[in-house]
Amino acid sequence: MTVTESKPETVVPDPGITPAQPPLPPEPAKGFAGILGTADHKTVGRLYVGVSLLFLTAFLVTSMLVKAEGMQQDSLQFLNVATIFEVQTLSQIGVVFLGLMPAFLGLALFVVPLQVGSPTIAFPRAAAASFWGWLLGAGLLVASYLGNGGPVGANIEMVKLFFVAFAMVIVSLGLASVCVITTVATARAEGMNLLRVPLFSWSMLVAGSMWLLHSAALLANLLIVSIDTTHGQVLYGDPANRWIQLTWIFAQPAVLCLALPLLGVFGDAAIVATRIRPARYGVSLGAIGAVGALSFGAYAQTAFHPGLITEALFVLQSLAVVLPLLVLLGGIGDSVRRGRLRVTSAFLVSLAGMLLLLGAAVAGGLYAIEPLNLGFTVWGAGVANAATAAAIAGVAAGLFHWGSKIWGHRVAEPIGKLVFLVVLGGGVLYAAGELIAGANGQLPVLPDGSVENLAANAELGALLSTVGCGLLAAGTLLVILAVLPAALRRGPKADADPWGGQTLEWTTSSPPHPANFLDPVPEVRSPSPLLDLREGTSKEIV
Amino acid sequence: MAGSVVSVAAAPPAPPQRPRTLLVGTALTACTMGFAIFSMVGLYLARRSDVLNTGQKWLPKGAVIPLPQPNMMFVTLLISSVTLAWGAYALRRNDRRNAYVALGLTALLAFAYVVQATYLFSISGMAVDASAGQGVLFWAISGSHLAMVIGGLAFLLLVTLRALFGSYRQSPEGVTAAAVYWSITVGVYAVVWYAVYITK
Amino acid sequence: MITTGAKFYFGLGFLLLVAAVLYGWTSGGVDWGLFPGHLGDLYFEMLGALTLGYKGAVGDHLGYGLLLGAAASSTTVGSFMVAFRDAEDKPLAEVAGLRTAPPLQRVVSSNVWATISAFAVAVIALGVAISRWFVLAGVVLLVIAALEWTIYAWADRATGDPDLNANLRDKIMNPIEIPLFGAIVAAFIALSISRLFLAIPRLSATWLFLGVAAVIFATAIGLSLLPKVPQAAMGGLLALAAIAVLVIGIVGAVNGAREFHHESEEFTVEGTGGPTELYVYGQVPTTTGASEQHGHSEEKGK
Known part of the structure; x- marks a missing residue:
């Protein structure tokens, strides 16, 4: 082959013509080399979901061990004083950054391009790099703990590794968020303005934006703590100060933003379950945006301003976030009333998640009311637990809703009903344990493993939390059990549209072709383009 | 294909790219990086306020933050954002010669900024382990911004090389994206300049 | 017209700005000494928060700064959304000069450079904690990966023919990649095998490598007699050989070099009459006592 001359990089625009459909691309490479070199958003999404589910289960189990230590306050059963704080921090980081966020991002990397009618994700190689960066960062993070590092370990080299690995995890997840947001913002099908975008895609735009802001602030904390830890440990890097500067991400209000994609999963699952055209769609979009905006929590760094929970802004924000959640639930409730409800697993599990999130928001509101004296107690941990459980329900519901699309085989729907009970029960107990102890004035565990101001019924609270956490771990295992046959390509094959869906992802085969859509994507005229096609509607609805 | 003689000119043209994706x-990305630096500036201001409230001086003994260098750095960045806008404008009009000059000048100015920043660091005398945490904050903020600038410089060099090799004939989106990144970098520097170098 | 996306980002920005003012004001910090005669006046109480702390004071600087920064970031993204009219189909089609906007183009080529970039960052991360040599190695790897990634990104979109694109990439990168890869492989083999050579006794080394050469020769004869060798089998065989070379290299390096009697013989620089300068393989010349240095060498040899 000889190259004779250069050529303009793109076709010369010719106004008035439709761009030619490029030839169908070849099948992606198979095997391990194919996985390593993939730029297919579906493969990257599956990898994210699969690995993060394993991490989530593992860290829920370690979290359960930490909670279990509180059941007998006078002695430790599974861990020792030197490790209990380390395991607690690892569990917190593991559940959020190695479990829930990547699981939602994996779902989004798979589903969002299909929902908006795009043949791929924006920056597909960056999405692949984000997965490998996250995975390697997670490995280094866990290794740093095993080498007596973590935030307060004795091995200073491993402590440094902890900070760098944690930063790597955050940057990788941020990169994936940029890919998802850009896809929603710029790669939508013809006619799909942002008022017609599916609720999950919209929730990922909102969640991704908030996650980017939070990630940036957390990175700033990490950088400063890390530099000071390496040079002198004069203030920020002092072992007693290191972890507390990072805890705002796991506390109210930032923790609520972890569950933002749940709102989209719930909305999409409810639209399918009620089988009617969603009413007041813009209000639902606005409610999701409002929950996102009201969960901005980077400013709420109590390590630097301990009196923050009495500030007017914090109180207002904590109370206000309940409203958009009620609006969203009310809207769906109205659809349920008007429609013909089909109780799918996704709807049930996401409903459980919404109830837990509402509970978290209400508990958060109470936390901010000064006369109740809940500030600084473990009540705040109860709020975080409820939000975490809600996010777990969101991931589970998403997998029941799109699992068949992701793997091309049916996901065991009956297990979903069991997951609903287990996750709802687990979430309630997980939160209630801390809420009860917090209401009795118990303070959080200190870095040396001790607890100040032990509440009278702290052991009961710890028992409830332990059982709740165990149930959540069991729920996650049940989800894995439900999707595993499909992931292994076993069982009955899934139809392109098993639910009678209304959004574009259901127009393509299960699993989708490498090019996502073999047929031209229909022009979008409403939030329910498939319903329009079925009903033959041609007028613009939104 | 092997063994056949194929002209690039005879090959089908590449399908057009979807506009705006790279820009968004x-x-x-740039706003996220900028917010990370804003967060550090917030920590800097909070710490500075705490130290001043105790009646102590903010800058540790032996540390100095002179004004001429930060001011010149700011001016350099401002001029570079103008030259980059000029480059993107020239490419949109397919005026390649002006575009090359503008992009080259921008890269040169960006390099000049890096040199000035390293000189400023060398004369600042700010110890990283200063007792009230000033050094950590100063180095974290100024170092992060320098890293952002170096990232921008790499981006600039990449688009400049691509322009030189004939890219961006239909749409200068790559250059515009570099300009977006650069403008945000300059905006972030404005905050750092005021909060760290001016108010000290 | 303010588009939907812009409404979200502008709304978020506005909310954060209001929150910043509220927070800066209510978290205290106003210095009434600056405003004599205005004690308790709401206007002066809020002035600091309204003027970014220029006139008057704000309470918690960190929270105030973060809220303002987030407001600025959000508003900036919002301004892009409004400038691009939410990147809807029609405006994009106008920009592209087509009737409908072109979709995102799939990347069909498979390359591992994104993965290697992530690996390089992991090596840098490890190096920050453990050794600056890892940082250096990671940076070199990252630069190579970024270069390869960039060339792939360009080549994937050079023309509409994927095969031609792959050829174009190969034409540019093969003259760089092949010699570089060859040099790395040669260095890897030389380094690994030399570690084994140095670790085992001289006579054993001779016999071992005669044996290894015989095995390689016999394998080559065996393969040449086969009518067809599957590519995967050859690849597997080479991978096994590479792993074997790596393992013996590591084992050799861990065990250290054997004692070299002929090189470790002490000699005195004639005419100096000063302390003995000792040359032991792998050691920096020192002026320490001969017995001490020799002893260290023996210990290493064990």
């Missing part, structure tokens, strides 16, 4: 992705 760049804006999101």
Whole structure:
């Protein structure tokens, strides 16, 4: 082959013509080399979901061990004083950054391009790099703990590794968020303005934006703590100060933003379950945006301003976030009333998640009311637990809703009903344990493993939390059990549209072709383009 | 294909790229980086306020933050954002010669900024382990911004090389994306300049 | 017209700005000494928060700064959304000069450079904690990966023919990649095998490598007699050989070099009459006592 001359990089625009459909691309490479070199958003999404589910289960189990230590306050059963704080921090980081966020991002990397009618994700190689960066960062993070590092370990080299690995995890997840947001913002099908975008895609735009802001602030904390830890440990890097500067991400209000994609999963699952055209769609979009905006929590760094929970802004924000959640639930409730409800697993599990999130928001509101004296107690941990459980329900519901699309085989729907009970029960107990102890004035565990101001019924609270956490771990295992046959390509094959869906992802085969859509994507005229096609509607609805 | 003689000119043209994707992705990334630096500036201001409230001086003994260098750095960045806008404008009009001059000048100015910043660091005398945490904050902020600038410089060099090799004939989106990144970098520097170098 | 996306980002920005003012004001910090005669006046109480702390004071600087920064970031993204009219189909089609906007183009080529970039960052991360040599190695790897990634990104979109694109990439990168890869492989083999050579006794080394050469020769004869060798089998065989070379290299390096009697013989620089300068393989010349240095060498040899 000889190259004779250069050529303009793109076709010369010719106004008035439709761009030619490029030839169908070849099948992606198979095997391990194919996985390593993939730029297919579906493969990257599956990898994210699969690995993060394993991490989530593992860290829920370690979290359960930490909670279990509180059941007998006078002695430790599974861990020792030197490790209990380390395991607690690892569990917190593991559940959020190695479990829930990547699981939602994996779902989004798979589903969002299909929902908006795009043949791929924006920056597909960056999405692949984000997965490998996250995975390697997670490995280094866990290794740093095993080498007596973590935030307060004795091995200073491993402590440094902890900070760098944690930063790597955050940057990788941020990169994936940029890919998802850009896809929603710029790669939508013809006619799909942002008022017609599916609720999950919209929730990922909102969640991704908030996650980017939070990630940036957390990175700033990490950088400063890390530099000071390496040079002198004069203030920020002092072992007693290191972890507390990072805890705002796991506390109210930032923790609520972890569950933002749940709102989209719930909305999409409810639209399918009620089988009617969603009413007041813009209000639902606005409610999701409002929950996102009201969960901005980077400013709420109590390590630097301990009196923050009495500030007017914090109180207002904590109370206000309940409203958009009620609006969203009310809207769906109205659809349920008007429609013909089909109780799918996704709807049930996401409903459980919404109830837990509402509970978290209400508990958060109470936390901010000064006369109740809940500030600084473990009540705040109860709020975080409820939000975490809600996010777990969101991931589970998403997998029941799109699992068949992701793997091309049916996901065991009956297990979903069991997951609903287990996750709802687990979430309630997980939160209630801390809420009860917090209401009795118990303070959080200190870095040396001790607890100040032990509440009278702290052991009961710890028992409830332990059982709740165990149930959540069991729920996650049940989800894995439900999707595993499909992931292994076993069982009955899934139809392109098993639910009678209304959004574009259901127009393509299960699993989708490498090019996502073999047929031209229909022009979008409403939030329910498939319903329009079925009903033959041609007028613009939104 | 092997063994056949194929002209690039005879090959089918590449399908057109979807506009705006790179711009939005760049804006999101640059804003996130900028917010990380804002967060550090917030920590800096909070710490500075705490130290001043105790009646102590903010800058540790032996540390100095002179004004001429930060001011010149700011001016350099401002001029570079103008030259980059000039480059993107020239490419949109397919005026390649002006575009090359503008892009080259921008890269040169960006390099000049890096040199000035390293000189400023060398004369600042700010110890990283200063007792009230001033050094950590100063180095974290100024170092992060320098890293952002170096990232921008790499981006600039990449688009300049691509322009030189004939890219961006239909749409200068790559250069515009570099300009977006660069403008946000300059905006972030304005905050750092005021909060760290001016108010000290 | 303010588009939907812009409404979200502008709304978020506005909310954060209001929150910043509220927070800066209510978290205290106003210095009434600056405003004599205005004690308790709401206007002066809020002035600091309204003027970014220029006139008057704000309470918690960190929270105030973060809220303002987030407001600025959000508003910036919002301004892009409004400038691009939410990147809807029609405006994009106008920009592209087509009737409908072109979709995102799939990347069909498979390359591992994104993965290697992530690996390089992991090596840098490890190096920050453990050794600056890892940082250096990671940076070199990252630069190579970024270069390869960039060339792939360009080549994937050079023309509409994927095969031609792959050829174009190969034409540019093969003259760089092949010699570089060859040099790395040669260095890897030389380094690994030399570690084994140095670790085992001289006579054993001779016999071992005669044996290894015989095995390689016999394998080559065996393969040449086969009518067809599957590519995967050859690849597997080479991978096994590479792993074997790596393992013996590591084992050799861990065990250290054997004692070299002929090189470790002490000699005195004639005419100096000063302390003995000792040359032991792998050691920096020192002026320490001969017995001490020799002893260290023996210990290493064990």
